[in-house]
Structure formats: C-alpha cells, structure tokens
Amino acid sequence: MSGFFTHFQRLLSTLVSAVLLISTHANAATLVNCYDQKREMVTRTHPDNCQGQTVGDDEANAIRDRRRAYVQQSIDADKNPIIVGKRLMSIGAGFFVNTEGTLLTNAHVVKNCETLIVSRAGGELLPAHLIAIEPKIDLALIGTDFHPKQSAVFAPPDAPLPTSVAIIGYPNQGLPPIRPLLTQGIIMPSKLELTSSTPSPISIQADVRPGNSGGPVLDEFGRVIGVIFAAVDTPAVYKNTGRIVRDIGIAIPNRFSLVFLERNAITPTISKKITTETSKQDRILDEAGLFVARVECWRTN
Incomplete structure (x- = not known):
C-alpha cells in the first residue's frame, strides 16, 4: 500500500508541475511589455491594462538597462556630492x-x-x-x-x-x-x-x-x-x-x-x-x- 501512495504522490507531483508550466506559459503569452515613457519604466501586464506603449523584449531590456543606469547615477550623485562640505538642497x-x-x-x-x-x-x-x-x-x-x-x-x-x-x-x-x-x-x-x-x-x-x-x-x-x-x-x-x-x-x-x-x-x-x-x-x-x-x-x- 505504501508503494501505491508513493507512486501516486510522484504522479500527482508530475501533474502539478505540468499544470503550473502550462499555466505559466499561458500567462506569459498573454502579457506584454508596457512602456511608460513619462517614468521611463517597463512593466509586464495584460494588453488591456497597458496605459503606455507596447514594446518588444529587446527594447524592454534596453529601457530597463537605461533605468538602472539612471537610478545608479542618482544614487551616486547623492553619495558623492560634487561640492565638498555642502549639501544639495533643491x-x-x-x-x-x-x-x-x-x-x-x-x-x-x-x-x-x-x-x-x-x-x-x-x-x-x-x-x-x-x-x-x-x-x-x-x-x-x-x-x-x-x-x-x-x-x-x-x-x-x-x-x-x-x-x-x-x-x-x-x-x-x-x-x-x-x-x-x-x-x-x-x-x-x-x-x-x-x-x-x-x-x-x-x-x-x-x-x-x-x-x-x-x-x-x-x-x-x-x-x-x-x-x-x-x-x-x-x-x-x-x-x-x-x-x-x-x-x-x-x-x-x-x-x-x-x-x-x-x-x-x-x-x-x-x-x-x-x-x-x-x-x-x-x-x-x-x-x-x-x-x-x-x-x-x-x-x-
């Protein structure tokens, strides 16, 4: 009997994995890269929810790279003030x-x-x-x-x-x-x-x-x-x-x-x-x- 349950658990695990894989692929197929030009950001969302411009994967990755560089520049500017002994006020x-x-x-x-x-x-x-x-x-x-x-x-x-x-x-x-x-x-x-x-x-x-x-x-x-x-x-x-x-x-x-x-x-x-x-x-x-x-x-x- 224990062998039967072990076999059943393995089968169930395989089926769950397959269902999850199919579900993931199905969801991925319905999502698009939505580009918010004002905020220079890309999000994955359903086409009906995209309030910006739909872009391909290559362009989306390029935009994300620009965003990361932009954030890093801003952080570096804050950490390394160009005016020694003074603070950026506004x-x-x-x-x-x-x-x-x-x-x-x-x-x-x-x-x-x-x-x-x-x-x-x-x-x-x-x-x-x-x-x-x-x-x-x-x-x-x-x-x-x-x-x-x-x-x-x-x-x-x-x-x-x-x-x-x-x-x-x-x-x-x-x-x-x-x-x-x-x-x-x-x-x-x-x-x-x-x-x-x-x-x-x-x-x-x-x-x-x-x-x-x-x-x-x-x-x-x-x-x-x-x-x-x-x-x-x-x-x-x-x-x-x-x-x-x-x-x-x-x-x-x-x-x-x-x-x-x-x-x-x-x-x-x-x-x-x-x-x-x-x-x-x-x-x-x-x-x-x-x-x-x-x-x-x-x-x-």
Whole structure:
C-alpha cells in the first residue's frame, strides 16, 4: 500500500508541475511589455491594462538597462556630492535666453543658495552665478560658461494662449531627474480668452511637481508662453474652501518675463506664429533639451 501512495504522490507531483508550466506559459503569452515613457519604466501586464506603449523584449531590456543606469547615477550623485562640505538642497529648472549662457529661472529656485550648479541633458555641469533677482515676480537670471547652440524662443506677449501646452523641467519622480522631462498640460478654460500679456498668472491643468519650477511652458510650436513657478496646494485649498483641486500648475506670463529680461539688458528671440509653420509637438522635448537645464541649489551642511 505504501508503494501505491508513493507512486501516486510522484504522479500527482508530475501533474502539478505540468499544470503550473502550462499555466505559466499561458500567462506569459498573454502579457506584454508596457512602456511608460513619462517614468521611463517597463512593466509586464495584460494588453488591456497597458496605459503606455507596447514594446518588444529587446527594447524592454534596453529601457530597463537605461533605468538602472539612471537610478545608479542618482544614487551616486547623492553619495558623492560634487561640492565638498555642502549639501544639495533643491533642484529646479531654467532655460537659456541667449547663447551666452544666461538662464531664466524662478527667484525661489536660487534663493539663499551658497553655490549654484547648472547641468545639461548631455551630463555637462558647471558652476553658475546670480545675475539678477526679483522675488516679487519670482524671476531670476543666472550666468554660466555654457554656450548653447540654441536658446529659447518666446511667443509675442500679446499672442493668444494655446489650449494645450508642454511643461519642460525636472519633476521629482521619487529620485532627482538627471534629464529633462515633458509634462502635458491644458490651459484652464477660464484663461483661454486671455493672452500671455495678461497680468494674471496662467493656470494650467497638469501634474506639476517639485523640480518643475523655473521651467518653460511651451506651445505646440516650441515657443515659451510662460514660466512655471507653483502648483496649487490641494490640502490648503480643501481646508479653506472645501473643494478638492488637483494637478493645477501656475505660470508667469510672458508679459512679466520679457520686461524682466529687457530690464537686465537681455534681448530674447521672439517669434510670431506663421501660417505655414508646422507643429513641433512630436519633437518638442528633443528641441527643448537644447536650451533647458537643471539648476541645483547647494548650501553648507
């Protein structure tokens, strides 16, 4: 009898293994590599649950390798600070307004910083110095030894605001980004009748995070229509009004930015929309990478 049970257990074990193998193969066959471009991540999921782009195994492995290298770079940067005796306090964005290396950013990004470091998408980084600051409008200019081939192009201050925009910056994704990221946004309907010359801030429905501050808001032609400087404080709004307001960013319109630049002897490039001009939506991030930079604020420990 014991021999019968032993034989039965072996048979049952073999059948279970076979069923598990078949089940595993069946599940694997129904899963796809889902690429979340915004977070630069690939997950295995059912096709119906994929909210991103389906990619092959080779591309998925390449993306995972890039992600691992990205995480390691961020960890190494934290472990090995480039400014001895000082600590990285915050990260913001800025963008070149000329090819002499002058960046426009927010005043609060550079406030009380003992050392400023500017890095570009290619990995180059250089110290920077404060040129001008106006806390009342939350704008600042910093100088670097970079000589970008391309600087930002502004829309005219009286240009109508677009419906949709692209926000370029370094939004916190759990780790400090080392490359600029694009966040899609929609101008709030109440603001569409305004122009970028309006004295009112521009409200944008978008996932604005720490690290976006100082970054440009671009229209479909890649022109700057504003500078991100804040996000709506959801808990505070709820406490004061009882309303839940999420994912609202606030930008400084060109009316203020262009006057600020003029006051500091900077002549930016301003481009009027031409009817024959084509949209740059598909390549906005690539082109913005030429003039957007990461701004680091360092202070003594």
